[in-house]
Amino acid sequence: MLNPCDQDFAGRLAAEIPGLSIKPAEPRYLEEPRGKFIGLPTWVAAPSSTEMVARVVRLASDASVGIQPYGGGTGLVGGQIVTEGPEPLILSMEKMRAIRAVYPAENTLIVEAGATLAEIHDAADDANRLFPLSYASQGTAQIGSGLAVNSGGLNVLRYGMARDLCLGVEAVLANGTVFNGLKRLRKDNTGYDIRHLLIGSEGTLGIITAAALSLAPKPARHGTAFLEVAGPKEALELLNAIRESAGDVVSAFELMSGTGLDFLAEVFPDVRRPFRHNPEWTVLVEIGTSEAVDPEEILSDTFESALETGWVTDGLIATSGAQREAFWAVRETIPQANRAIGAVASHDISLPLSELPEFLESMPTRIAGIADVRVNAFGHLGDGNLHYNVFPPAGRSAAEFKSAAPDLSTLIHDEVVRLGGSFSAEHGIGRLKTGELARYGDPAKLSVMKAIKTALDPHGILNPGVVLD
């Protein structure tokens, strides 16, 4: 049984760890982006070194006080918010954001957990390298949490998820010991890989304090196209055709449904949509090439042959940086438009690529059997990852459909799992999906997960209630 983080415990931390910032939690630590979870009023400690994190964890372990690791607070599954039980100590990584070292010749850098993705992009850019992990929240979202949830984003197709970009981690375990795993090696087969155990554990097995990350050469040239496609199946044919003809150059391949463009027109009319009408399906394709290869030529050759096969029916290729940005603004404003409209239920799903078209075609009719709602499907098509969100019809509110939400989510997740997909592609389990994990998780996997949690955190102080309820 855990004890609450009360004034006495906060006072002990302050007295025993000189220089530790500790104060009552401001509202920003207690809310998450969609307003689904409201945290318990408590205290926030913001250590400025790994040793300080270790001392905080040791004291919390001795006092049986829960620890809530906190990054930028942009997580979408409530993993950074404790809503019930004894108040935990919020452990914010905001003061640990140093770039410890950059090794351009190795294509690696070492960074503290609290650095934002945008800060790491800048550091890589200064060394003429690319750190490819990228998503709309990158100005606030941190790397420690990005690893903790194994985040994905826009460039997974070419460069992989957070896990694929991490060579080593430093972390504080539940008993306060420091795991010194900051290796910069691409090959290191020396027993169990603790790094990969911590990545994706959502702060339930350790606090990541620093990471060794791999960088990529910066593409010298970019080509970006916004294309109207005949449907998701044709979009996938197009993706394969580009990869076959031009090699591994596609960094983003984002699908958007007409509903998403309708939402933009409704709530953000100033965001310029590329077509006069809102096509039923569009894709945003981005390729990055070396100086010697002309990306516009690749895109226009692909465009012409895709027009002939009927995969593409209309399209634009960006001819300037401003146009490229305008294309991306459309894709990146869709989540905000979704929030403004107000979802009945949201789903971060992935499917084997060949199952995707049938899923997208068959689901709307089945959903209509439960409620008269609108579906906005969009996302990282090349990775098989879609945000499949359900909204009220125009003029109605999400609250009116609240009672239908559980049935809608069950229908969608049942079908995803039946087709061999995942009910959480890139956002994690957090607090939101513990029920789904218990329902759909492989029993052997669940029992291994419980055994690992018990072995590494026997008193359950790290992120209580997250992942395993």
Ligand SMILES: Cc1cc2nc3c(=O)[nH]c(=O)nc-3n(C[C@H](O)[C@H](O)[C@H](O)COP(=O)(O)OP(=O)(O)OC[C@H]3O[C@@H](n4cnc5c(N)ncnc54)[C@H](O)[C@@H]3O)c2cc1C
């Ligand atoms: C507009 C928007 C767009 C987004 N787009 C994407 C996207 O395309 N792809 C994607 O994957 N996600 C996306 N997200 C979700 C979110 O930004 C990511 O999950 C991100 O990695 C969370 O980072 P954060 O620093 O805000 O973490 P937080 O929300 O603070 O924490 C996330 C989780 O990590 C744990 N944690 C935090 N720091 C540590 C640490 N140092 N050690 C151990 N555990 C820790 C927390 O306890 C929590 O469980 C988006 C979110 C928004 C709001």
